[in-house]
Amino acid sequence: MTLVVHDTLQRRKVPFEPLEPGKVRMYHCGPTVYSPAHIGNMRSFLFADVLRRWLETSGYEVTQVMNITDVGHLRDDDPDHGADKMEQAARAEKLDPWQIAAKYTELFMHDLRALRFRLPQCFPRATEHIPQMIAQIERLIAKGHAYVVGHEVYYAVESFPRYGALSGNQGDDLIAGARVAVHEAKRDPRDFALWKHDPAHLMQWDSPWGRGFPGWHIECSAMSQQYLGTTFDIHTGGEDNIFPHHECEIAQAEGASDAPFVRYWMHARHLKLEGGKMSKSAGTFYTVGDLVEMGHAPEAVRFLLIRSQYRQVLNFTLDGLAEAAGSIRRLRLFEAELLERADGAAPGEPPAWVAEAVRRFDASMDDDLNMSGALDGVFTLLNEGHRHQPKGADAASALSALRRFDEVFGVLPLDASSGPDDAEVDALVNEREAARAAKNWTQADRIRDRLQEMGIELLDGRSGSRWRRL
Ligand SMILES: [Zn+2]
Structure with a gap:
């Protein structure tokens, strides 16, 4: 069987083939560390975790990078000259932006461990990669893809005809869709800032264009290529990253290198809470910490956030969370029962009902990570297991199938990762x-x-x- 994935750029499912046989290099846009991540963010991070786990279960060696944005992510209403989210948080909490970054990066790592992530091998921070960003901007200027206005640098969208291919935004849509504030310095309203100048900004670096700070988009193209190469396999993110962020990343990376940037673009859809939009004022807004404080187990949060296919809108409800906890309990009891029934025996040739559950699971995972189908495979194993009451080698086969499923789900082992060592x-x-x-x-x-x-x-x-x- 071959893994088939939905590529946002081609707008269809395509067979997955890595650049280098047996190895996969993937990048995920990580958090902007100015507040705790909410469960909508976590859904997209967990999608990348599931993808990575399935690739590893399928035998690939995976290198995964997730950046930490700690400067330059401005408020969405004015992405070129609005307030920096880090600075806003710093003012509100009476800390400096570096302290804000440290505080929320630590919290983010804590959440990842609680949700049982296989941690990416590398978490590059934007503030530690300014020279790489400056180098990429210099290449873009040299190639005619960017221009300098005073102490700022802008990307010339007109110079890159493929701009808009990922999101499908074209011409006027693109201008309206971007809600861009038109600044006189720009030659074209679609152009976006690569290097910004604002003497009041608290985080500044020297550059060939004067002191300033990088735009958000340049961070990800510079850091992903730094760790994964000019061309790499998979770039993941939430659907809200498609435009403008990922569109801009392609323009920057391919404009600077003249080589294809990413082979497969995969995006997780958003999340609804109790059927509606997440809203702080309506009390329908949760961070992982909120849910844990309410007494929910982090692995139940994980299970609920991953159990539907990533391209479906997920409706997150507290009832669903209780149900997820119930499913985990059933699976753990089943595991304990199989362990006892196997009584130390080694797995034998799997009985037909085990083989069938495995077949269903694998086929669903290979079909663009169809998690609800994969879960059918898991519960087929459980129900058939109760019917067949296996012993010895058969029970051991069922146990090894269950544990292999859990390589992806990651909920079975009793809390070791987030608990004390x-x-x-x-x-x-x-x-x-x-x-x-x-x-x-x-x-x-x-x-x-x-x-x-x-x-x-x-x-x-x-x-x-x-x-x-x-
Ligand atoms: Zn990014």
């Missing part, structure tokens, strides 16, 4: 032992309670305490 638990257990030895019972109980909150059970014995994860 062994060393952390050991340290607390030792601390409690010391408190007990000193007959400081309040302190010892306090530590025991804290461990319990972390999902750790203590087994007190004569030779000290052992522990296990609940």
Whole structure:
């Protein structure tokens, strides 16, 4: 079977073939770290995680890069001269933009771990790649794709006839669609800033055009090519990135290098919350942290965000979340049951019902990551497993199929990734032992309670305490 993916540029499903056999290089537009990511953002990040996991399960060696935008992403109503989102947050929180970036990057990493991401190998930060951006802008100027006005540089859209091919926006649509504010400095209202000048901006770098800062779009073309090469396999993002961001990335990357930029463009659709738009004022706006605080397990959030196909609009509801938690419980119980039934046996030739579930799962995943079809495969295995009551090698085959499915879903193992690591638990257990030895019972109980909150059970014995994860 071959993986087939929907390429936004060709507007159809096409067989996936990497540039280099056996290897896949992919890039995802990461967060702008000025606030906590909401679950709509997370859906698009998780789509990339599922894609990467399926490629790895299929035997590819994957290099995944996700950038961190920490400068230059201006408010959408005026992308050339509006307020920088980082600076706005800095003013609101009485911090500097670097502190804002550090704070929300850390929170983002925490969310990724809680949602059990396979972390991208590289998270380049825009502020650490200014020289690469300047170099790309210089190439664009040299090739006639960009022009300097005072201390600023603009991309000359007219010089790149393919502009608009990804989004389908053409001519006048493009102007109206971009909601561009027309600045006199621009030769064409479609042109966009590559390097900006604003003496009041808090983050500034020297450049051949004076002190200033980069535009948001140039960040991603410069950083993706830096780590993945001039041409790479897959660029993913949310559908809201298609225009103008990804359209601009293509114009920059291909304008500067004269080589194709990306072989497959894949975009996740947006998310609805309880059937409507996410809205802070209506209370329908969640971050991962909000949901965890409400008592939901992060893996249930993960499961709900990935269980429908990425090109379908997803309706996220709290009922759906409870259902997702129920599904995970059923799968974990099934896993435990199979483990017991296998009783240490090695998997044999899979019985027909296991082979059929695997076939369904694989065919669905290969069909443009059809997760709802893949989930049918998973629950076929579960239902047939209950019917057949396998033992020994058959149970072991079913168990290995289930675990292979979970390479993609990533919800089965009890919380190890987001919970405390062994060393952390050991340290607390030792601390409690010391408190007990000193007959400081309040302190010892306090530590025991804290461990319990972390999902750790203590087994007190004569030779000290052992522990296990609940
Ligand atoms: Zn980007």
